Structure formats: C-alpha cells, structure tokens
Amino acid sequence: VFSGKARQVEMTGEVYFEVAPDAQMLFKVKVNETNLIEVLGTQFNVKAYTEEDVISTTLLQGAVRVASNGKKINLKPGQQAKASAAQLSAKTIGQTGISEAIAWKEGLFNFQDANLQEIMRQLSRWYDIEVVYEKGIPDLEFIGEIERSLPLSEVLKGLKMSGVHFRLEKGKRLVVSP
16 A cells, blocks of 8 residues: 555565556655656556665656666667666667566566576575586577476586586575586
C-alpha cells in the first residue's frame, strides 16, 4: 500500500515491473543514492546488481525517465539506458535486446556477446556458488540461451565444450582454469 504523492520502491538485483498508470501518484524506483527511475504506467526491467558496474533499464511499453548523477534520459519502448558512475546513455535495442533483458523472467540465461566473467557472475547468483579464477581468464565470448532449470553440472558441460576448464570444490566453489 502506497500513501502520499508517489509510489516508491527501492531495489537491488533484477526486477521486472508492470506498473498501472496513475497520473496522481507517480511510481519511482530508487536503485541507489544516485539512480532513480520515474514511471507513469509501463512495463520495464531493471538490472542493478551490486557486483555489476552498470545499471540497465530496459523499456518494453510506456515511458520512463532514468536519472543518474544529475543527468536525465527519457526512454521510449525498445530502448535501454545504462548508468554507471561516470555516465548515463541510452540506445535502441530492438526485440533481440529486449529478449535478452527479460530472459531471466522467462527462465533462461541469454548470452549475447557475453564474456566468461559475465556468464560466471550470472551462474554465481543463480546457483549460489563462489567463482574463483586460476591464472588468466580465457578471452572468450558466448552467444546463446540456456534454461535456468538445468543443474549446474549440465551448464558446465556446455561451457567445457567451448574450451573452458572447471573444477568444483566443496560443492560451492567453482575454480575456472585456463
């Protein structure tokens, strides 16, 4: 239940919103001390994990205004804003980018030009594991989708076929080696 002149929530992680329009009571998403998203009525996804350098807001329907470090950008459907400590930018991403942004909601990992570190951060969050790298990290990029319902062992089999080597220690520690 919201009271006052605004509906405001605070979040970290990743959240998909479907917000009912209410011109009398704006909907606001506070991501951290410097990032705020203002909404009238819309469908959008926010990705704001503390271990990531960039906060992404992807607009599916409606309109949102993304504010970061004193700068503001208005998004149209099919656009994505990226906010970092240094800048705020927006670009049109089309259906492929939208599918990637909301894949988690559909039960999928969607990797589009993702490097190994990006993939490992997602696996770490989903499977509740600690990822450790031995020596250098292989410079590989991945494209594709994997169901989130698969056990970690099956996901790792797929990555091994790409030349990445792993060993699982004590059930929760995944060591990546060259």
